[in-house]
Amino acid sequence: MHSYEYIFTAVIASAILTASSTIAGIISQPSINVSEGERVKIVAQKIVTQLTLNPGNPPEWGSAVKISPEDLTAFGLAKYGEATRGTYVLDPDKVQRLDANIPQYLYIPPNVAVKLLGLGVEYGLKLEFIPVLDVNISLRSGGVYIAVSSDQSMLPIVNAKVVARLFYLHDGGVETDLKNGTTDINGNCDIGFDRVDSDALLVIVVDYYGICVVKTYTLNCIRAYFIGNQLILNEQLTITGSKAYQVVVVKSGETYVIDYVQCNLTQTSPLTYDVTYVEPSAIALLAVADDGTTLVAAYKDVPSSYGSTPRGTLPFTAYMLERTVMIGGSLYTLRIYVWRVIL
């Protein structure tokens, strides 16, 4: 053999080593990815249990507005009750505090939730709240037009019972108008109201064989927030007579009823009022302000999404889980996305 033949043999041996090492690394990667993917699934399952069954700590953190994000030691959205518990029943006040539009001192930033859930910087989290029935409301002259479809397939929901109650400002007080209807073959329901052009709050309950969705719609009202036993205003207003109306949705027999009760308010700061007693099924609070010229409507709003990433920028590796939950009498699909940030 000549010297160049030894060198050539050495080059071939080195090439074989490099190639086989590279291939070994490549072949093992799918196995590692599968393990990491399974781990993300397990983390998602753990989080969904914590969110839906755990009230968090302090357990009444949703309604107690004095509890700030820094005071939370555990994060969970389940409704807390000393005597009764419901599976997958979420507290509407806790869910409201995930809405970035509420006053900032009440908002729970996603990084706080992620930290309390023990995800650290390794995982990202996003929650979506999707009503199981898509209820679209459009105004027409002398009434409202309600279209009901399923959230998944957008198919029309036929024969759903619709109860609608309009609360409107009239002569410095609040008047109401209650109507019933049923959706037709196209999932539409046309309900006539005489006073849809004034300051008003429209509350609609759609009941499709036990699947219930409550929807609120405001017309020229001043928007406020109803969290716990507090009415929180966006601007300074004088509530006439320090009185308010709580709108409640209750099931009576086979049908849903939209009713209201009057309650007293006590001003605690320029923008906040305490409600003397909050009905358990209250969904909204109405008050007349500025000597009967303005209607203030505060209702419990459910954010469409909440998470550690801006809307619409989910990584393709995100793992998704769904659970059907009840929030304030309405059924929602809670969709949870979890993904690894550090790969």
Place this chain on the structure above:
Amino acid sequence: MDVPIEHIVGTAALIGLVISAALAYKTILGYVETSILQAQLRQIAEYISMNIVNLISLAEFAYGNASTLTVMVKVLKLPTDLAGEAYLVRLVCEGGDCYVQVELTTRSGLSTRLPINLSSTGTRVIFITGEVQLPDHTIKPSNAVYGGNPNAVVWCWKNGSDSTCVGIGVWMGGV
């Protein structure tokens, strides 16, 4: 028979190269295998951690502030071995933090430790890493169980208004 010196040097270098290549290849394969095993160990630790947190949540949900004589049990569905090697699951508490530790019995250096996020439960949790007498005698608490045991369980006992005992063990009434 005269052999030129360059042939001796060349042959020795080639033999050395082949041996070193084989050693390097074995090292790389070992590294790859360790990476896979580490990922699988983490996956098992995460699964056990999930079951512990789920049981605590369920106990809180079901019993609230009441104590009970019922011990909640979840049978762990774990692989019998990892790459043909036995492994051990331990609960470890150090400095106020609790971890699930999963380790291969044949390789002392290969283990993973995952913290159990107790702050997410909002209750005072006592991790039992030793002997304890449970109301349910079919559960034998232990601080370590073999992964291949089909009766390995996590258990949770709400023994007081503000405390919950949690641990791992073996279910004696199983298969």
